[in-house]
Amino acid sequence: MGNILFISGVSLTIGPKSTMQFFMKRQNFKGTISFGAGFFFVVIGWPVIGMILESYGFIVLFSGFWPTLAVFIQKIPILGWVFQQPFVRSFFDRNRGKRVPV
Structure with missing residues (x-):
């Protein structure tokens, strides 16, 4: 639930087009993949691994x-x-x- 709210909050703040551009930038690709994989692991029932991957993805995405x-x-x-x-x-x-x- 928190991941969905996070993504929707980003899109409401900067707009859907800018959100897609941000997550699809070449320099943010590792963070996007890591965040998405972490979300997948949380959904399938491996929350610890998922949260670690999501944290890494968050740090890489927003380090700027x-x-x-x-x-x-x-x-x-x-x-x-x-x-x-x-x-x-x-x-x-x-x-x-x-x-x-x-």
């Missing part, structure tokens, strides 16, 4: 959004203060714009 998320988190009151500390900020600066190696 982590820098944007880091900037957003730094602007949240209280929580942003933690993420603006020098040791945390240096971690984000080192990994800004890098994709997860696959």
